[in-house]
Amino acid sequence: MTVKYYAILTNQGAARLANATMLGSKLNLTQMAVGDANGVLPTPDPAQTKLINQKRIAPLNLLSVDPNNQSQIIAEQIIPENEGGFWIREIGLYDDEGVLIAVANCPETYKPQLQEGSGRTQTIRMILVVT
Numbered sequence: 001m002t003v004k005y006y007a008i009l010t011n012q013g014a015a016r017l018a019n020a021t022m023l024g025s026k027l028n029l030t031q032m033a034v035g036d037a038n039g040v041l042p043t044p045d046p047a048q049t050k051l052i053n054q055k056r057i058a059p060l061n062l063l064s065v066d067p068n069n070q071s072q073i074i075a076e077q078i079i080p081e082n083e084g085g086f087w088i089r090e091i092g093l094y095d096d097e098g099v100l101i102a103v104a105n106c107p108e109t110y111k112p113q114l115q116e117g118s119g120r121t122q123t124i125r126m127i128l129v130v131t
Contacts, residue, residue: 004041004105005104005105005106005107006044006104006105007044007091007102007103007104007126007127007128008044008046008102008103008104009046009101009102009128009130010046010047010048010049010100010101010102010103011046011047012049012099012100012101013093013095013099013100013101013102014046016095016099016101017101017130027095027101028095028096029060029063029073029075029093029094029095029096029101030059030060030094030095030096031057031058031059031060031093031094031098032057032058032060032075032076032077032091032092032093032094032124032126033051033054033055033056033057033058033091033092033094034051034054034055034056034057034077034079034086034088034090034091034092034111034124035051035052035053035054035055035088035089035090035091035092036053036055036086036087036088036089036090037051037052037053037089037090037105038052038053039087040089041089041105041108042089042090042105043105044090044103044104044105045103048092048100048103049099049100050092050100051090051091051092051100051103052090053090054092055086055088056079056083056086057092057094058077058079059077060075060076060077061076061077061078062074062075062076063075063076066127071129071130071131072127072128072129072130073127073128073130074125074126074127075093075125075126075127075128076123076124076125076126077123077124078121078122078123078124079111079121079122079123079124080121081114081119081120081121082113082114082119083111083113084111084112084113084114084116084119085111085112085113085115085116086110086111087108087109087110087111088106088108088109088110088111088124089105089106089108090103090104090105090106091103091104091105091106091124091126092104093126093128102126102128104126106124109122
């Protein structure tokens, strides 16, 4: 079976990570965005500088190194129940300068609005493998 859902570093993200590693500094990941990719499951592209059709961007709720695998970075954002009304098919991770560092696709899910008669808090998680 072929891998269908995955996250990659963008070209700018890979360059910024390499530069931070070389200088011994940190890459400050601060925000996560979600989008609907205009109704089609996207293929993450390292040349991307933005999501195809961004629906929401907000600060990360969690950024940590996986305690069981030091080469995995876990980024999470919680979308509250009072926000929604859109499909989620793409995820982007941004640094403190607004540069898209990583992009992912995900199984499509609908995030309802309370006005539609349904609401839920939803956690969006991106796991990046870095070496």
